[in-house]
Amino acid sequence: MPRPRFRPSLLLGLLATLVPALASAQKVVVWGNDSANQLHVPSTLDRPVQVSSSYANTVALQADGKIVVWGPNGFGQGAVPEPWIARKVGSGYLHNVAILVDGTVRAWGSDVDGRNGVPPNLTGVIDIAAGAEHTLALKGDGTVVAWGDDSRGQCTPPAGLSNVTSVAAGYSVSLALKSDGTVVNWGSFPQGGSTVPAGLSGVVRVAAGRYHNLALKADGTIVGWGSNGYGESSAPTGLSAVRIAAGDSFSMAVRKDGTVAVWGNNGSGECDVPVGLTGVLDVAAGSAHCVAIVAAAHCVLDQKEIYEGASATGTVKLASPAGPDGAVVALSSDDPSVTVPDSVRVPAGATSATFPVFSKMVLGGDRTVTIQTETGETTVPFKLKVKTNTVAAAFDRSTVVGGSTTRLVFSLTLAEAVRADSVFTLAANGEELLPDSTITIPAGAKSGKAFVITNPTPVTVEKRILVRYRGLASTTAGITLTPLKASVRFENPSVMSGEAASGLVYLTTPVRQAQTVALTSSDAALTVPASVTVKAGATYATFPISTTPVSARTTVRVTSTVNGNPYSGSISLLPTAVLKTLTLPASVYGNGKIVGTVRLTVAAPVGGTTVTLVSGGPWLKVPATVTVPVGQYAATFDAFSSDVVVETSVVVTATAGGVSASSGTTVKPLSVSALTLSASMVAGGGTVTGTVTLNTPVAFDTDVTLTSADPLVGVPATVTIPAGSKTATFTVSTSSTVSAKNVKITASKHGSSVYRTLKVIP
Structure with a gap:
């Protein structure tokens, strides 16, 4: 137990050294005040297992049970009276105590106030503590026995005190730690403040200084109370300890890692823990010096x-x-x-x-x-x-189109670089992702990467890659795959029905593998192939379109289907001008002209619509084609009949836009409707004028046959009716005659004839 510092002179206090003494065979380190040889550890000390310090003395218990003491010996406290074999020792002010292996207690040094007066027949002691001028002994039954100075009640334990597991003695205060983790104190400080803090529990060790006390809790925290003039009762923030000790006006603690913390008064270097001091098993605090047992x-x-x-x-x-x-x-x-x-x-x-x-x-x-x-x-x-060397996994993007040419980068990053090459295996939770099988992070590095390709997906889906290390799942990362989309486009937004066109299927991204795209049309008037293939690495493919004529503007949807998903585009079919009707007059006379009419279903487009014409025979000649002008619905054409002998029926066929229409007409033979003479009588050798009239004007020059019944009257063999007319004149000549004579002149055409009689007179 520490005692108020003994200061024989100011010079001695100033000579206190901070240098740790470490003898060649010792396992104790000491520092602080050496004015009374407190730091002079005997060279004979061997394997100390417990130490206790007071004013200027230190008593050590060796592994063999022998007791070693150093420091002043003015009252015999510095020398062990007998070669006792002990199991615990304690040091007070000018006196020391020990529990022998048989459970009895021995005390030596100053006996002022009866501090060495061990009660007769005291046995079964398991713990002991020496205060300034009193001593505490803990018996195996959990009760406490005290002797020595009781001027402040420090030797009068509370009535009924039991279940005590350890004791500590200070200047004039006694402490008992109970099995339930609570602390009981008796005695008092001259200045007050010795009462245990309210609610203190969970305590595993206690220590008593001159005017302050310490309690070490199970969680490693330290609670101090009493004097705090040097901060001795206020443990450093964050300190976690396994051992504690209390000196005059400073405190000590051993951390879990075997290092030492000292706080409070540093007048003699008590707080200057030797640099590099580790491996400390226990500590003891004197008046102004420190002792630490270091592991072998x-x-x-x-x-x-x-x-x-x-x-x-x-x-x-x-x-x-x-x-x-x-x-x-x-x-x-x-x-x-x-x-x-x-x-x-x-x-x-x-x-x-x-x-x-x-x-x-x-x-x-x-x-x-x-x-x-x-x-x-x-x-x-x-x-x-x-x-844990945490592994973070990540893709180089959050989304990707499944089946695209995009090669994903999958990265692994460790919190700390690895010492040796580390191989991680990769596995995807679906066939949509195809990663490299492993990632190797080389020695000295923190990261590595792999590449991932994708397969198409019909729907938007999140897929993940599971990373394993030595067969154990370590991390995972996901990416959203979206479907490959398509659009249908056309060379022109509209096409004339019946004509060919072309379309294109565009994909949203280049594809890693050739992609077959199904095609359908919403209208039979427009046909497309069943499918088209977009080559690997490409984004589009063309396809042919064929159409048939429609009578009205028609919107047709062409649908491309990619991985079960339809995408459509629309094209307009413009109606084609096809033939609606062909009309001809019911009949026509030979060498005549009639006008036929072709009519379309719709107005002819730019450039007009050509209608082809075919006659069913040579009796009616028609042009090979007739054109309906742009914007018009109909056009006419001229048809010319031949000079038929008998009535003949002829059919004409017209075709446009793949649609045909026919009309018939009857070609009738021409006939002579009249024959006139300019005079009915003429003197022989004279002439008259004849006029032949057909039943209809002719479109072409047409011959009419003429005959005379008597050579006396001469007529041309034929007379030609000029085109556009139905009449023609001819000259009738006569010869001299001796007698009057009536001569019959006849005009005939295809079985029709008309005659007139000319009288020739002498």
Whole structure:
């Protein structure tokens, strides 16, 4: 138990040293005030397992049960009276105590106030604590016995106190830790403030200083109360401890990693923990000096946390220099994914040696791995936090058209670079994605990539790639695949029905493989092939269109179907001007002309509509074609009949736009309707004029046969009716006659005849 600092002179206080004393064979490190040889650890100290410090003395318990004391000896406290074998020791102000292996207690040093007055027949003691001038003993039954100075009630435990698991003694205050984690105190500080904080629970250790107390909770936090003039009752923020000790006006704690924290008064360098001090198992606090038990061997790492797949460097540290042959220290790791050498050799005379620490990437979650020396003695395990080397997967885009030529980039990124080549396997959850089978992240790198191609999909769908490492799922990433779409386009938005055209199927993106696109038409007047193929790497293909005439403007939808999805385009079929009717007069006379009429279903388009004409015989001649002018519905044509002998029927056929129509007419033979003479009587040798008239005008020059019944009267064999007329004249000549004579003149045409009689007189 610390006591108010003994300051024989100011000079001694100023001579306090901060230099740690580390003898060649010792396992104790001390620092702080050395004015009374507090830092002079006996060279004979061997394998200390417990220490306790007070004003200027330190008492140590060795593994063999022997007791070693150093510091002042003015009251005999610095020398053990007998070679007792103990199991725990305590140090007070000018006196020390020990629990022997038989459960009895021994005390030595100053006996002022009866501090050495161990009660008779006290046995079964399991814990002990020495205060400034009083002592506490905890019996195995959980009760506490106290003796020495009771001026502040420090030797009067509360009535009924039981279930105590450990005790601590300060200047004039006593503490008891109960099995339920609560703390009981009795006695008091001169300045007050000794009462245990309300609600304090979960305590696993207690420590008493001069005028302040400490409680270590199960969660590693420290609660202090009492004097706080130097901050001794206020543990550093974030401190997590496994051991505590309280001095005059400073406090100590051992962290889980075996390092030491000291806070409060630093007048003698108490807070200046030796640089590099690690492997501390326990600490004790004197009035103004510090004591730490260091493990015979322990290890530390240059990093407290690493990612899977990374490495670290460890150092084995010995409490004492290695012997002439060096020292071989065994090592262990409690996690097979983190490996260390079976052992490391510390060179002769050295106190440390390094070793490699390797971690394998198993993606097994964050975990804490214990790495420690294996010497058969107590050590401080090093807790290495191994963080899962998280794997992030991502595509280089969020969407893609299935079946397109786009080659996706699939990337893996680790939180930390790997030490060795790491192979990840890839598998898609559907045939729409075709990834490379693996991604290798090379040693020293954090990322790698693979390529992914796609197959068509009929619907928008999200597909994912599952990433595995050593057969275990590690991460996944998804991408949205959209259907391949198409559009149908035409060379022109409209086409004249009956004519050919062409169309195009356009895809939204170039395709990785040849894509067959089905085609259909909504109207039989327009036909398309059953399918068209878009070549690999292309975006479109053309297809032919054939049409048949329609009578009215018709909108036709051409539908392309890609992977079950229809996409349409429309084209207009313009009506074709086809023949509606052909009309002819009912009859015509030979060598005549009639006018026929062709009529279309619709007005002729630009350029007009040509109608072909065919006559059913030579008796009626028609032109090969007739053209209906643009915008017109009909056109006429001239037909000419031949000079038939008998009445003949003729059929004419007209065709336009693939549609034909026929009409017939009758060609009738011409006949002579009249024959006249300019005189009915003429003197022989004289002439008269005859006129022949046909029944209808003729379109062509037409001959009429003439005859005379007597040579006395001469007529031409024929007379020609000129085109466009139905009459013609001729001259009748006569010869001299001796007697009057009547001569018959006849005009005939195709079985018709007319005569007149001319009287020739002498």
